[in-house]
Amino acid sequence: MTDLSPKGSLTFDALTLLRDEIIQGKIRPNERLIAVDLAERLKTSRTPIREALQLLEAEGLVVAAKRGYVVREHTRDEIVEIYEVRASLEGMAARLAAQKAGTAAYKEIEKIGAHKDSLITSNDRDLIVDLNDQFHAAIFTACGNTRLERINRSNSKHFFNHRIAEMYTKEETKLSIKGHAAILKAIKNHDADEAESTAQQHVFDALEVTLLKLR
Template identity: 45%
Template sequence: MADQRTGPAPRNRSETVYWTLRNEITDGVLRPNAPLVEDEIAVRLGVSRTPVRESLHRLAADGLIDSHRRRWLVHEHTRDEIVQIYEVRAGLESHAARLAALRATDPQRAEIEGWRRRMTDTDPTVLSERANTNDLFHDAISGAGGNPRLLAEIRANRLFHFNRRIAALYSDADLDTSSRQHAELITVVCAGDADRAADIAREHVEFSLQLILRKLF
């Protein structure tokens, strides 16, 4: 089954391979400039080379891998590329949070509230786990907006985002800020405050971008 954080249930082997590799890249498991060898991937995932080849071409179209001297390498995003990705995210996730505040059902609000403990803990030991659950939390909010196309765009734009590599950069103060923003986002979405939900979602994305730029470049 494909990772529910970023993609739909796979329809075939090519889809499974694509989402497996995509998640490994965006999660930081496959690091920038890491080589991707068709035969090795096929053996590791238990498939033929055909779905691997198809998946690699899709990943190249996404801008996640590059062809270099007849080899596939994981793409290393430039500063400008990361800024552009996060600027798009800020717009998409801000509007999604606004819609969630306006449209969320009672069960959806209960689900969002259920994330509070995990997403507001300021103990540094939570960072590794948060890297695994962060997308699920934000998808719960974006999905509550009732616009599947918007949610699909948000997922498709996760080309560079919070993952294990980024989590390692967080200081105690950074974690405190992120957790506080999560707490307020949960509160305002569940309270139906659309304007504040949009603002805090945008501020959260912008905070993440500034942290990345400060610590990676």
């Protein structure tokens, strides 16, 4: 969804900050969001906070409650749907990257993938998520389809990678990195079918881990 508030406005600033806090897990599912409290914390008036909360509701990140809003907690079925969409997007991006990516685009993906040791050894979950996001974003950039890239950016609001990263063990992180290596190899070999299927499987592997953790 496109932000409806102009950049630089109080509403846009509040929207961006609250969205980031929800996505990063700083504001947790079912946590209550009350305009007067948020206005005090963000040192602004209630109007831009209310407008920001309405936009977040339209994005599906919060739901209206009796008093204010609460951060939406996705059901198991909704999580599966989110990952099914993600698998389709990631698969298509990898396929197109394998078909279109030139040397420079491939080198950018490879450069980010080279940080795999940092992903394995680091206890900094924000760093792990950041490098993971950079890797996948580089594939979308390399695919050469700006519309697909834009759709993915909108859909990524519901990936909640920060919260999921908190659940991953070292071994599960290693398996995820192996998935990155397999995707990278397929793109390098210009094997579109393999790139697509590997990217999709990578997402479904992440879904399996997520659902196991949520039991």
